[in-house]
Amino acid sequence: MTTTLPAKMQAIEISEYGGPDVLKAVERPTPHPAHGEVLIRVAAAGVNRGDCVQRMGFYPAPPGASDLPGLEVSGTVAAIGPGVTLWAEGDEVCALMAGGGYAEYAVVHEGSVLPKPANVSLTDAAALPETTMTVWTNVFEDGQLRPGETLLVHGGSSGIGTTAIQLASTLGVKVLATAGSAAKCKACEDLGAHRAINYRDEDFVAVVKDVTDGKGADVILDMVGGDYVARNIDAAARMGRIVNIAYMAGSRVEVDLLPVMLKRLTLRGSTLRARDIGEKARLTAEVRMHVWPLVEAGRVNPVVDATFPLAEAAKAHELMESSGHVGKILLTP
Structure with missing residues (x-):
């Protein structure tokens, strides 16, 4: 033809x-x-x-x-x-x-x-295409997310966020997600998030620690950057993996890296x-x-x-x- x-x-x-x-x-x-x-x-x-x-x-x-x-x-x-x-x-x-x-x-x-x-x-x-490939390579390949672990997704109501919530929860992961309104938080939970966090009203670090009994998130997918870089380190579990795919709030930050060493964290960045x-x-x-x-x-x-x-x-x-x-x-x- x-x-x-x-x-x-x-x-x-x-x-x-x-x-x-x-x-x-x-x-x-x-x-x-x-x-x-x-x-x-x-x-x-x-x-x-x-x-x-x-x-x-x-x-x-x-x-x-x-x-x-x-x-x-x-x-x-x-x-x-x-x-x-x-x-x-x-x-x-x-x-x-x-x-x-x-x-x-x-x-x-x-x-x-x-x-x-x-x-x-x-x-x-x-x-x-963009959401599934971004989530797969960053969360499951680079982040090495496994069933039974906890994933924190920033921007949970975005295209990438909605895909990450569905895919991870379907594969046996506890998903926490941040979003900027009550309606967006409900959308995240309707898609499978265990708990959605309204970042305008709540401290996501405190919520993550509370929901995980102090352990923290095993994998964090972040597209915000800025002051989230240090807060992600605080919210991460021992041996946690933090993957940045964008820096909407800025890529130049001052951060104490000592917790990265003490908690044996992995910080990664990625583009497609x-x-x-x-x-x-x-x-x-x-x-x-x-x-x-x-x-x-x-x-x-x-x-x-x-x-x-x-x-x-x-x-x-x-x-x-x-x-x-x-x-x-x-x-x-």
């Missing part, structure tokens, strides 16, 4: 660095897949904090990646490049990419593509975007093996807060930066 592709496509580009209003609808040449790549006709693109940071000029696309924002999409394979063996035209898929998702068509290496789960709509499938094709393919295969069966069984589900037309990407970014959402925000061409 050979599909005739349009010469041009609609896309959203960053016209200059700044606020959401710098996102502009443009017409671009439709990309063509190179060796080992597939071209996806985009059904939906996930909106991520990384897109907002790129828009502000602090998270440039890696060398060779599209300058368009967008780190994950779902859709239908429209064409395949030379050497592709894993996918065929017409396959319904979702994928993690280094950029280019805010468009009608996007190219990605075949090793970073996952099949659309049978019980998830093609649109909602765009909410899965700049990893090479081989590492992304390995991670994609791990997620397909360990997480996809849970998604297809309905035990881990995409949580979608809002969907905007592609042309309203600025509104999607405004919602993201307001932190008024629970779960994922999507764009549909």
Whole structure:
């Protein structure tokens, strides 16, 4: 089957660095897949904090990646490049990419593509790649989380947070989560959190110690940084593992590292975007093996807060930066 592709496509580009209003609808040449790549006709693109940071000029696309924002999409394979063996035209898929998702068509290496789960709509499938891969590699690979342990998730109502809560609780972990309102805390508990902590009203360190009888959290997933760095060290259990995936409150902090030595803690940091094709393919295969069966069984589900037309990407970014959402925000061409 050979599909005739349009010469041009609609896309959203960053016209200059700044606020959401710098996102502009443009017409671009439709990309063509190179060796080992597939071209996806985009059904939906996930909106991520990384897109907002790129828009502000602090998270440039890696060398060779599209300058368009967008780190994950779902859709239908429209064409395949030379050497592709894993996918065929017409396959319904979702994928993690280094950029280019805010468009009608996007190219990605075949090793970073996952099949659309049978019980998830093609649109909602765009909410899965970035969150599942981020949680799996940071919490279960780097954090070495095991059944019977306690996980503290900061930003529990975010896309990553809602996925981490579901996945960890499903695998026999006690999950504690922080969120910024009573409604968001309820959403976290409805998804499986043992206890949600409203960080505006409660000290998460005190709550974690109380819930764990003074032991602390075995693994902490943090995207806040700032003063949370020292507080995470306080809240961590002996031999605990703390993984930072963002520093929304700042990455420069003054902290006493003596407890890290005394408690034998591990501090880690991680990003996905700049990893090479081989590492992304390995991670994609791990997620397909360990997480996809849970998604297809309905035990881990995409949580979608809002969907905007592609042309309203600025509104999607405004919602993201307001932190008024629970779960994922999507764009549909």
